[in-house]
Amino acid sequence: MSKSSSPCNPQRIHTLEEIGWTEEFERAFSKYNGPYLPGRVACRQKTVFDLLIEDGEVTAGLSGxxxxxxxxxxVGDFVVLFSHPEAKTLTIVDILPQKTRFSRGASGRESSDHVIAANIDYIFIVTAAGHDFNLRRIERYLVIAHASGACPVVVLNKTDLLDDPSILIDEIHSISSDIPVIPISAMSGEGVEGLDPYLLPGKTITLIGSSGVGKSTLINHLLENQVQETSHIREYDGKGHHTTTVRQLFILKSGALMIDNPGLREVGIGCASEGIADTFPDILELAEECRFSDCQHEEEPGCAVKAAVQNGLLQAARLDSYQRLMRELAFEQEKAEIGLARLKKKRWKPIAKFAKDIQKSKER
Structure with a gap:
């Protein structure tokens, strides 16, 4: 058995339950008899994986x-490990069914989604006061968060820069009234106790957000240790560079597990149709009153959604965001259903007009 010496996660003793093991995983694993043991992926290196197992941490390769x-x-997956006693090595031979799957659309013209993390309970969408604050980007994160099956929580960082954080909190609630918004300053620690209801033993949280919002600073505060490199943002545009370059899982002192993610330059929504419905329930409710069931809320007569915009009941920017994401979703579903090769050959031109719009949406 190869003990882990990776810097991805400090070694400590823990039980399977402490790393998120549940009865569902136990039932899935029960079919394996013999030299098998369960583990949870904490970090992926170039060719091997660092895993948490009962009573420790190990490094294992993937089977051919x-x-x-x-x-x-x-990262976050529970896997089945085959033990080679003679060689004292472990090999990953299977992945147990995921209870939640957090993914984003692959960049460019690839047709598959990219899994960010698995088996998570809460997704902390970290944004920050200043240049980074962008409601349209938060909506995009909410779409992929809702689609994952985990519960989203918006963390508004750097509130020490604001005279009145409630103004930004109200703006966030205007697009997601039922989503918790926790104002904090990760640098000073002010307000971080507001995250305690989610940092429970055995629960898994993942952080997402653009570069420079303070995700690494927050993790360092929660771990009470400088384990993640942090960086300053540029003053003229508020942007930072990716200080986190490896996705990894940490065990917090509270007993919760946290997965940090590199800042996402592009956030494609993949085929997250469920996330659209949960992120824009106000527009879908209005759409039920449209004259046509397939109304696109553009120039159709009898559109209740456009009427709501004209009457000041719905922000035009929110409808624009919804329509951009719907076009992107249709584009992603087209790739998934037809296949990239056929799309390039026969179907690319009719939807090429959306390409620039989609790219702009990802970068907003």
Whole structure:
């Protein structure tokens, strides 16, 4: 058995329950008899994975069969490990069913989604006061968060820069009235206790947000240790560079597990249709009153959604965001259903007019 010496996660003793193991995982694993044991992926290095197992941490490779099938576990996945007693090594031979799957659309013209993290309970959408604050970007994050099956929480960082944080909090509530918004200053620690209801033993949280919003600073505060490199943002545009370059899982002192993510330059929504419905319930409710069931809320007569915009009941920017995301969703579904090769050959031109618009949406 290869003990982990990776810097991805400090070694400590823990039980399976403490790393998120549940009865559902136990039932899925029960079919394996013999030299098998369960583990949870904490970090992926170039060719091997660091895993948490009962009573410690190990490093393991992926079986040839899984590589051939293209089955690569994500951080947070529970996997089945085959033990080679003679060689004292472990090999990942299967991935247990995921209770939640947090993914984003692949960049460019790829047709598959990219898994960010698995088996998570809460998604902290970290934004910050200043240049980074962008309601349209928060809506995009909410779409992929809702689609994952985990519960989203908006964390408004750097509130020490504001005279009145309630103004931005009200803006966030205007697009997601039922989503918790926790104002904090990760640098000073002010307000971080507001996250305590989610940092429970055995619960898994993942952080997402653009570069420079303070995700690494927040993790360092919660761990009470400088484990993540932090950086300053540029004053003229409020942007930072990616200080986190490896996705990894940490065990907090509260007993919760947290997955940090590199800042996302592009946030494609993949095929997250469920996330659209949960992020824009106000527009879907209005749409039920439209004259046509397939109304696109553009120039159709009898559109209740456009009427709501004209009457000041719905912000035009929110409708524009919804329509951009719907076009992107249709584009992603087209790729998934037809296949990239056929799309390039026969179907690319009719939807090429959306390409620039989609790219702009990802970068907003």
């Amino acid at each position: 069969a899984m590589r051939k099938l293209g089955r690569y576990p994500a």
